[in-house]
Structures are given as C-alpha cells and as structure tokens.
Amino acid sequence: xxxxxxxxxxxxxxxxxxxxxxxxxxxxxxxxxxxxxxMQHLIPKIGQRxxxxxxxxxxxxxxxxxxxxxxxEKNVETVASTTLLTVVLHPEFAIRQMLGGSLxxxxxxxxxxxxxxxxxxxxxxxxxxLVSHLIEKHGEMPPSDTKIAxxxxxxxxxxxxxxxxxxxxxxxxTPGRKHRPATGFLEERLRNVRKRMxxxxxxxxxxxxxDHAVLTPDSLSSPQNIREMVAWLKANKYxxxxxxxxxxxxxxxxxxxxxxxxxxxxSEILREFPRLTDNPGMISQDFQxxxxxxxxxxxxxxxxxxxxxxxYAQREGKINVVPDDVTxxxxxYSGVPDKCG
DNA sequence: CACGCGATGCTTAATGCCGC
DNA sequence: GCGGCATTAAGCATCGCGTG
Numbered sequence: 001x002x003x004x005x006x007x008x009x010x011x012x013x014x015x016x017x018x019x020x021x022x023x024x025x026x027x028x029x030x031x032x033x034x035x036x037x038x039m040q041h042l043i044p045k046i047g048q049r050x051x052x053x054x055x056x057x058x059x060x061x062x063x064x065x066x067x068x069x070x071x072x073e074k075n076v077e078t079v080a081s082t083t084l085l086t087v088v089l090h091p092e093f094a095i096r097q098m099l100g101g102s103l104x105x106x107x108x109x110x111x112x113x114x115x116x117x118x119x120x121x122x123x124x125x126x127x128x129x130l131v132s133h134l135i136e137k138h139g140e141m142p143p144s145d146t147k148i149a150x151x152x153x154x155x156x157x158x159x160x161x162x163x164x165x166x167x168x169x170x171x172x173x174t175p176g177r178k179h180r181p182a183t184g185f186l187e188e189r190l191r192n193v194r195k196r197m198x199x200x201x202x203x204x205x206x207x208x209x210x211d212h213a214v215l216t217p218d219s220l221s222s223p224q225n226i227r228e229m230v231a232w233l234k235a236n237k238y239x240x241x242x243x244x245x246x247x248x249x250x251x252x253x254x255x256x257x258x259x260x261x262x263x264x265x266x267s268e269i270l271r272e273f274p275r276l277t278d279n280p281g282m283i284s285q286d287f288q289x290x291x292x293x294x295x296x297x298x299x300x301x302x303x304x305x306x307x308x309x310x311x312y313a314q315r316e317g318k319i320n321v322v323p324d325d326v327t328x329x330x331x332x333y334s335g336v337p338d339k340c341g
Numbered sequence: 342c343a344c345g346c347g348a349t350g351c352t353t354a355a356t357g358c359c360g361c
Numbered sequence: 362g363c364g365g366c367a368t369t370a371a372g373c374a375t376c377g378c379g380t381g
Contacts, residue, residue, distance in 0.1 A: 124355095124370080188371060 004028035012055040014048060032059075095157040098133045105129050116160040123185065130154065131189040147173045147186055226253045233275050243275050247282050251289040 005026055009015050020042055026034070034042070034056065043049040099105030108126050111118055118126065134150055151169035155162045162168040173184035229246045230253070237243065258269055269276065276282050 185371090 002027045005031050008055070008059070012051065014052055014055075017043060017048065017052070095130075095153055099126070099129055102129065112158050112160065118161075127185045127189045131186055134186070134190070147184075147190075151184065151186060226250055230272070233273065237275065237278060240279065243279050244281070244285065247273075247275055247279070248285055248289060251286045254286065 005021055005028060006018065008031065009017055009021065021031075024042060026042070039049055039053060039056070043052055096109060099109050104125050108118060108122050108129075111122060130150060134146070148169070151173035154172055155169045161172070169184075171184060173186045226249075229250050233243065233246050233250070254273060257272070276286075
C-alpha cells in the first residue's frame with residue numbers, strides 16, 4: 001500500500017480499512033482499478049462499501065474531467081495514473097479494437113486519425129458501432145456507469161470528439177438528472193434500438209389472433225385435429241406430400257405456439273416440430289402462409305437479412321454462435337432459408 | 342418529496358426506395 | 362437524375378416507478 005491509498009482512506013474517513021488494503025497490497029494503480037467485485041471482497045460491510053464506492057466514483061469522474069487540462073500541460077505522467085484508468089477499468093471499451101472489427105469502423109478510425117474530425121454521417125455510424133458493441137456486452141439496458149465509461153473511453157481515445165459540456169463527453173452520454181432522462185448520442189441510439197426491438201416483439205404478442213383472423217388453413221381445423229396432426233408429424237417423415245400438407249394446415253397453430261409465453265428456443269421448437277428442418281421447404285412454406293405478401297421479398301433479400309436475424313438470435317440467447325458466412329443454403333440452426341437451399 | 346432512470350410519444354430531419 | 366412517398370433516427374418533453 002502506498003501513500004496515495006492511505007491518504008484517500010483517511011480523507012474518506014475509512015481508515016479502518018487500512019489494514020485490509022495493506023494486507024491485499026492495494027497500491028495507487030490497483031486502487032484506481034478496483035471494481036465492484038473487488039470492493040465487495042475488500043469491504044464486506046455494506047455501509048463502508050457504499051461510502052467507498054461513492055468516493056471512488058467521484059474520484060474517477062474528477063480524474064477524467066481534469067484529463068484534458070493535464071494533457072494540455074503535457075503532463076503525461078500525471079495523466080497516466082489518473083486518467084488512463086477510464087480505459088483500463090473497462091478493457092472491453094478498447095475503442096480502436098471495437099471499431100477495427102468492421103470495414104466502416106476502420107474507415108472512421110482512419111478519418112479520426114487523419115482529419116481529427118468526423119462528419120455527422122460518420123458520427124452516426126460510429127455511434128451505431130459503439131452501441132452495437134455495448135449491447136453485445138451489456139444487453140439493452142447497460143447501467144449508466146457503463147455508458148459513462150464508454151463515452152469516457154471514446155473521448156480519451158479521440159480527444160477531438162470532446163464537447164464543451166463540463167464532462168467533455170456529455171454530448172455522447174449524459175446521465176439523467178432533475179427529472180430529465182439520460183441523453184447523448186449513445187443513449188439516444190440505445191433508446192431507438194430498444195424502441196425498435198420492442199415494436200418488433202410486442203405486436204406479435206398482443207395481437208396474434210387479429211393478425212390472422214382471415215380464413216387460414218388451420219383456422220378451419222378443430223384444436224383436436226391440430227393436435228392429432230402435430231402428433232402425427234412428430235412421428236412421421238413420410239410420405240412427403242402428407243407431411244407438407246399437414247405442416248401447411250398447422251402453420252398458424254405453430255406460429256402461435258412459438259410466440260406464446262414469450263418465445264421458444266430453437267431446440268424446443270425442433271422437438272415439437274422436427275419436420276421443420278428435415279423436410280426441405282417447410283419453413284418457407286410457413287412464411288408463405290403467414291406473410292404471403294412478403295414471402296417473395298424475404299426470399300430475394302435473404303442473404304442481406306440473414307445476418308441480422310442471426311445476430312439478433314445470438315443476442316437473445318437463441319443460438320450460441322454466428323457463422324461468418326451466411327449462405328442461402330444455410331440450415332444449421334433453424335433451416336430458415338431452406339427455400340434457397 | 343426529490344431524484345435517478347427508463348418508457349413512451351411526438352415532431353422534425355435524414356435517408357432509402359421507387360416510378361418516371 | 363429527379364420528385365414523391367415511406368421509413369428510420371434524432372431530439373425533446375412528459376410521465377411513471379423505485380428508492381432514500
């Protein structure tokens with residue numbers, strides 16, 4: 001333990017923790033890197049821990065806001081121990097790595113490096129890439145600390161992206177206060193992503209009957225008939241013509257079943273309807289039944305939208321991996337594009 | 342009660358698509 | 362290429378909920 005840690009603990013009236021910090025060899029560098037898990041380990045008493053967390057957070061924020069001053073004075077060494085932490089604290093927010101993973105990201109990186117500025121179009125793209133990464137790592141509702149960390153990491157990496165708000169990153173993320181919601185490019189993008197996700201899910205959950213109130217194959221069949229057909233389909237792969245006919249008749253039932261109580265995993269779906277994958281054309285037949293007006297477009301645009309669907313499925317935990325190359329013949333997970341393959 | 346935070350809805354601007 | 366239309370995103374305001 002060094003002088004910095006002693007001073008801080010005394011300052012924060014948490015000197016009873018001195019022994020623990022000394023025992024755990026917490027020095028200035030590791031002090032600044034302490035995360036929630038480490039704090040929990042070091043400070044088992046909740047009251048003390050909360051006080052510590054509060055002061056620790058303030059210290060980090062103060063360090064960041066003074067960073068620019070420090071940089072302008074070329075006092076790099078001072079900066080190293082106080083402001084680099086914002087990036088080190090959240091190693092997943094290595095901005096260059098995050099952007100370097102895509103062609104557009106690399107283009108933005110070179111623009112920022114060369115011109116020290118970006119256009120509004122590039123800024124939007126940058127926000128999309130960062131938020132996509134954020135959602136991938138932390139879900140749709142990342143805590144505000146995480147969003148602050150991302151914004152801080154961004155302006156640390158590219159000081160030209162600083163704004164004239166007090167924090168220098170307020171344009172990218174500003175936590176909510178005084179009855180005002182959080183804002184900033186990152187927050188706004190997150191909000192839009194959430195809005196779109198929910199609008200995709202909600203109508204299906206709320207109005208499954210209304211959607212297909214028209215006469216459709218299985219609206220003409222009794223529930224008993226449907227159950228019988230589903231049971232038959234579980235046990236029989238042949239004759240193919242009969243499988244296709246029964247799959248067609250049960251398409252609406254299947255769609256409702258998949259969507260009821262949230263949604264099903266792919267393995268659940270395939271357990272209930274194994275013919276979806278082992279009989280080519282069944283999924284596209286379902287889609288044709290459910291959305292006849294869009295089936296053609298779906299087929300034509302499949303290569304472009306497959307990747308989006310897979311990424312969404314991965315994020316929702318429906319599948320574990322996303323193949324690099326989604327070809328029209330792909331049917332490893334659900335057989336969705338089997339019309340093509 | 343004040344505050345932080347997220348949800349929602351609205352307006353406006355930007356962008357994409359399509360037919361000519 | 363251009364104009365009209367539809368869709369999407371950004372920005373803002375308001376509301377509700379949980380917490381201290």
